[in-house]
Amino acid sequence: MDKKINYKSVRLKAGLELHQQLNTKHKLFCKCPTEMKAKTNHSAIIRKQHVVRSELGEADTAAQFEFLRDRTFHYQIFPEEVCLVCVDEEPPHELNREALDIALQVALLLNCETIPTELHVMRKIVIDGSTPMGFQRTVVVGMNGHIGFKGKRIPITQITLEEDAGAIVEEKGGNVTFRLNRIGVPLVEIDTGILEGFGPAELQEIAYIIGIMVRSTGKTKQGIGAIRQDMNVSIRNGQRVEVKGIQELSLLSKVVEFEVQRQMKEHAKPETRGANQDGTTRFLRPLSGSNRMYPETDIPPFVISKQHLEELKKSLPEPLIHKLERFKSKFKLSNSLAEEIMESEYLSLFEKIMEKVKADPTIVANTFTSIIKDLVRREKVEINRIYEHRFFELFEHLADKKIIKESIPEIIKYLASYPQDGVSDAVKELNLRPLTASEVKDIANSILSEQPNIQFEKLYGIVMSKVRGKIDSQEVMHIVKSLIKK
Amino acid sequence: MYSQEIESLLKSKKIKVGDKILVSKGKSTYSGILMPRIELGDTSSLVLKLDNGYNIGVKFEKDTKIRLSQKGKPIRFKPAEMTARKDPNKPTVSILGCGGTIGARVEYTTGAVFPAFSPGDLIASFPELGDIANIKGKKLFDILSEDMTPEHWKVVAKEVVKEIESGVDGIVLMHGTDTLHFTAAALSFMLKDLPVPVILVGAQRSSDRGSSDNLPNLVSAVVAAARSDIAEVMVCMHANMSDNFCYLHQGTKVRKLHTSRRDAFQSVNVLPYAKISYPEKKIEMLRTDYRKRDKKTVKIDDKFNTNVALIYTYPGIKPEFIQSLRTFEGVVIAGTGLGHFPTNPTNDSFTKSVLLAVKNLIDSNIPVVIAPQTIHGRLNLNVYETGRRMEKVGVIGNECDWTPETALIKLMFVLGHTKDMNKVREMMTTNISGEVSERTEVL
Numbered sequence: 057m058d059k060k061i062n063y064k065s066v067r068l069k070a071g072l073e074l075h076q077q078l079n080t081k082h083k084l085f086c087k088c089p090t091e092m093k094a095k096t097n098h099s100a101i102i103r104k105q106h107v108v109r110s111e112l113g114e115a116d117t118a119a120q121f122e123f124l125r126d127r128t129f130h131y132q133i134f135p136e137e138v139c140l141v142c143v144d145e146e147p148p149h150e151l152n153r154e155a156l157d158i159a160l161q162v163a164l165l166l167n168c169e170t171i172p173t174e175l176h177v178m179r180k181i182v183i184d185g186s187t188p189m190g191f192q193r194t195v196v197v198g199m200n201g202h203i204g205f206k207g208k209r210i211p212i213t214q215i216t217l218e219e220d221a222g223a224i225v226e227e228k229g230g231n232v233t234f235r236l237n238r239i240g241v242p243l244v245e246i247d248t249g250i251l252e253g254f255g256p257a258e259l260q261e262i263a264y265i266i267g268i269m270v271r272s273t274g275k276t277k278q279g280i281g282a283i284r285q286d287m288n289v290s291i292r293n294g295q296r297v298e299v300k301g302i303q304e305l306s307l308l309s310k311v312v313e314f315e316v317q318r319q320m321k322e323h324a325k326p327e328t329r330g331a332n333q334d335g336t337t338r339f340l341r342p343l344s345g346s347n348r349m350y351p352e353t354d355i356p357p358f359v360i361s362k363q364h365l366e367e368l369k370k371s372l373p374e375p376l377i378h379k380l381e382r383f384k385s386k387f388k389l390s391n392s393l394a395e396e397i398m399e400s401e402y403l404s405l406f407e408k409i410m411e412k413v414k415a416d417p418t419i420v421a422n423t424f425t426s427i428i429k430d431l432v433r434r435e436k437v438e439i440n441r442i443y444e445h446r447f448f449e450l451f452e453h454l455a456d457k458k459i460i461k462e463s464i465p466e467i468i469k470y471l472a473s474y475p476q477d478g479v480s481d482a483v484k485e486l487n488l489r490p491l492t493a494s495e496v497k498d499i500a501n502s503i504l505s506e507q508p509n510i511q512f513e514k515l516y517g518i519v520m521s522k523v524r525g526k527i528d529s530q531e532v533m534h535i536v537k538s539l540i541k542k
Numbered sequence: 543m544y545s546q547e548i549e550s551l552l553k554s555k556k557i558k559v560g561d562k563i564l565v566s567k568g569k570s571t572y573s574g575i576l577m578p579r580i581e582l583g584d585t586s587s588l589v590l591k592l593d594n595g596y597n598i599g600v601k602f603e604k605d606t607k608i609r610l611s612q613k614g615k616p617i618r619f620k621p622a623e624m625t626a627r628k629d630p631n632k633p634t635v636s637i638l639g640c641g642g643t644i645g646a647r648v649e650y651t652t653g654a655v656f657p658a659f660s661p662g663d664l665i666a667s668f669p670e671l672g673d674i675a676n677i678k679g680k681k682l683f684d685i686l687s688e689d690m691t692p693e694h695w696k697v698v699a700k701e702v703v704k705e706i707e708s709g710v711d712g713i714v715l716m717h718g719t720d721t722l723h724f725t726a727a728a729l730s731f732m733l734k735d736l737p738v739p740v741i742l743v744g745a746q747r748s749s750d751r752g753s754s755d756n757l758p759n760l761v762s763a764v765v766a767a768a769r770s771d772i773a774e775v776m777v778c779m780h781a782n783m784s785d786n787f788c789y790l791h792q793g794t795k796v797r798k799l800h801t802s803r804r805d806a807f808q809s810v811n812v813l814p815y816a817k818i819s820y821p822e823k824k825i826e827m828l829r830t831d832y833r834k835r836d837k838k839t840v841k842i843d844d845k846f847n848t849n850v851a852l853i854y855t856y857p858g859i860k861p862e863f864i865q866s867l868r869t870f871e872g873v874v875i876a877g878t879g880l881g882h883f884p885t886n887p888t889n890d891s892f893t894k895s896v897l898l899a900v901k902n903l904i905d906s907n908i909p910v911v912i913a914p915q916t917i918h919g920r921l922n923l924n925v926y927e928t929g930r931r932m933e934k935v936g937v938i939g940n941e942c943d944w945t946p947e948t949a950l951i952k953l954m955f956v957l958g959h960t961k962d963m964n965k966v967r968e969m970m971t972t973n974i975s976g977e978v979s980e981r982t983e984v985l
Contacts, residue, residue, distance in 0.1 A: 103784060146802045172600065173584075174589075174599020175598070176596075178595070190753040195596075196598050216596070350595075350651065353653045356582040357583030359587070359599075
């Protein structure tokens with residue numbers, strides 16, 4: 057395939073839809089937590105869904121299509137994370153105010169000129185079974201926003217607050233299983249206008265900037281699935297194709313490239329496609345019509361007072377761009393490390409740790425930006441199993457000199473394997489208590505007494521093999537040197 | 543309705559709900575279809591449907607300007623046109639509508655709920671019904687079930703009899719769920735020698751959602767009405783939170799036991815008659831003690847005395863409250879435990895007995911019937927001194943196993959036939975329609 061596509065001449069048009077989960081205490085319309093910690097479900101509810109006649113009595117083509125597939129939906133129930141509201145057995149509770157305020161902050165950060173004075177929650181028809189209701193609740197919180205990019209104005213057409221759907225577990229024959237602990241977790245969706253004149257890499261950069269603005273609230277979830285990107289892609293004389301579920305931002309430019317190549321080759325039909333892990337896409341269903349929304353009559357309209365909006369404006373969080381400068385000046389992080397931690401999904405955790413723990417900022421930032429990344433990539437360590445407060449413990453140990461920085465990877469590996477254990481358990485189990493200089497001296501002396509003529513390098517090597525991870529190697533070097541000199 | 547200020551401005555600009563308008567306010571301009579103002583929220587906010595389907599509210603203030611941009615169609619429900627075809631080899635089921643969620647359809651623009659009730663509407667909404675039976679549809683009334691009255695029950699009973707006489711093989715009543723079990727009990731007493739199944743059905747979830755329980759419930763009810771051999775008044779609703787089967791409950795032994803779950807209706811003290819698998823539509827019998835279909839003609843007995851009260855007793859209940867019930871011709875007291883109310887046999891200084899107040903009612907020819915607050919289980923007035931005292935003053939209901947609602951309706955029915963206290967006592971404690979059982983199965 058020709059790699060040198062001129063995106064301007066194929067008239068690439070793209071619209072971005074970024075979905076970011078919010079890290080609120082409760083779900084959007086019930087009092088379930090949003091943590092999604094539970095691993096095993098204890099039961100399942102089996103449901104069928106049928107075609108509902110959408111606006112003006114005409115059945116939605118996409119709904120018909122799904123109906124013909126005659127599927128049975130299995131909804132996994134997770135204790136403490138799924139309630140009757142989540143399984144559509146109880147009406148929704150009031151809109152979560154914490155989530156609403158975060159969404160409004162996002163709207164303000166993205167310069168929305170319009171914030172509706174009265175919010176109307178809508179039901180968006182969902183026909184793939186991913187919600188037990190058959191719809192997803194969603195509400196517009198901002199319109200007519202923009203961000204700047206390379207001197208151009210990128211229009212943000214709309215910001216909505218909505219509930220997440222269930223996560224698909226498997227599809228076997230006509231049986232589809234969903235995990236329901238994710239349902240109802242608040243999401244903000246940010247839609248750009250149609251972006252023209254940008255290439256795939258630039259589109260990815262724009263998505264990145266939008267993402268970083270949303271993360272400025274400090275109330276966003278991190279990790280796989282916390283940000284999901286959908287986009288509309290079309291080329292000259294082509295049809296609009298919707299690509300759903302780009303799980304990693306770094307995949308976005310590739311998806312655009314592949315999709316443009318595909319559309320040039322196949323002459324695209326208007327349809328919804330799913331993004332694959334490798335950046336290619338697969339057919340999901342025909343594109344839904346526009347009549348897929350109607351009012352959620354179980355939730356009264358909600359008036360946003362001018363006063364409340366003014367208060368939110370006053371307490372707007374610092375955009376991350378400003379944060380970058382502060383990290384460099386206050387924490388003395390190098391430019392590249394500061395940028396890395398800004399982009400890291402652990403940014404807010406890093407900040408929280410720096411607020412509470414007096415550990416070396418460079419070591420803390422480095423742990424999140426490179427040590428954890430390496431452990432995940434090379435050793436497949438399941439970092440998500442580690443509870444957040446363990447990281448506080450870890451850096452408290454470091455600040456109190458109860459561990460040395462070299463032992464951090466081993467401790468993290470241990471915590472991921474035994475999430476119920478604390479850092480002190482890890483230190484004990486892995487025998488990582490730092491050694492004092494005199495303890496190291498004793499070890500070196502006992503070797504010297506057996507091999508009095510040993511060379512410096514050899515002695516250093518043997519001592520290090522016995523003390524690695526328990527004392528700084530520079531210090532070992534000093535100790536061994538001082539003994540050999542005698 | 544919008545605020546007066548908005549309404550008169552709209553009128554002067556000849557703008558109607560459904561028109562596309564432009565609203566400008568400060569720097570912002572909004573374009574969308576003007577929606578009707580729902581009763582909740584701020585009446586001085588214009589509700590607009592944006593092009594992408596979302597609704598937003600825009601506060602109408604001094605600087606707000608409205609302009610008509612395109613005349614629209616009036617927003618209203620468009621009924622489906624579809625004729626039900628008739629197949630002589632299929633049984634015929636008559637579906638009567640009494641209102642409620644199950645018979646409602648949503649107009650998707652506004653989210654407003656409309657009643658829908660021609661056979662065509664039914665077949666259009668639930669095409670599967672046509673595969674099971676020939677469907678006749680008729681709307682009796684369209685009310686919320688909490689607004690049902692004994693007068694409505696009589697209309698329903700008469701219409702059911704009319705349908706049976708026209709030769710249908712079964713009847714389905716679509717009904718709101720709040721008081722569905724009251725109507726079921728009332729029809730159980732009113733309809734004598736039923737020759738075909740009469741099945742009440744409702745929905746706990748609105749019909750707009752793909753997951754509504756209306757389809758499984760209605761399909762199962764029509765299956766039971768068309769094919770089952772059980773000629774009783776029954777309730778057909780979800781058996782659990784899944785969509786895999788429904789139960790057919792006995793009309794006098796069923797109660798709504800949950801505010802919102804799909805399986806809110808459960809049989810009390812008995813097993814349901816049958817379960818109906820969905821979507822397989824198979825009937826599996828769970829009991830054998832039912833009236834079978836036959837060709838007898840149905841009789842109606844709709845004499846009710848509705849001047850009857852149902853109250854709960856509670857700690858600290860005042861004798862004056864009981865005394866105040868003397869304007870009624872019969873009283874049901876939902877008692878605690880085995881059926882008790884306070885009689886203070888230990889002469890406690892805090893406690894006030896209501897026994898004398900109850901006795902005074904009975905002595906003035908107002909029967910007092912008890913029922914269990916516990917819902918489940920059988921009453922027994924012989925175990926404690928309290929019960930023995932209640933029995934002594936003439937409280938009715940010892941060893942009965944009815945729900946408070948069934949006891950209430952039975953008392954209305956009995957008082958429609960006699961005012962003689964002895965007769966009342968005898969009729970109340972004698973089984974009429976399965977409401978009083980002699981033994982309770984270990985379930």
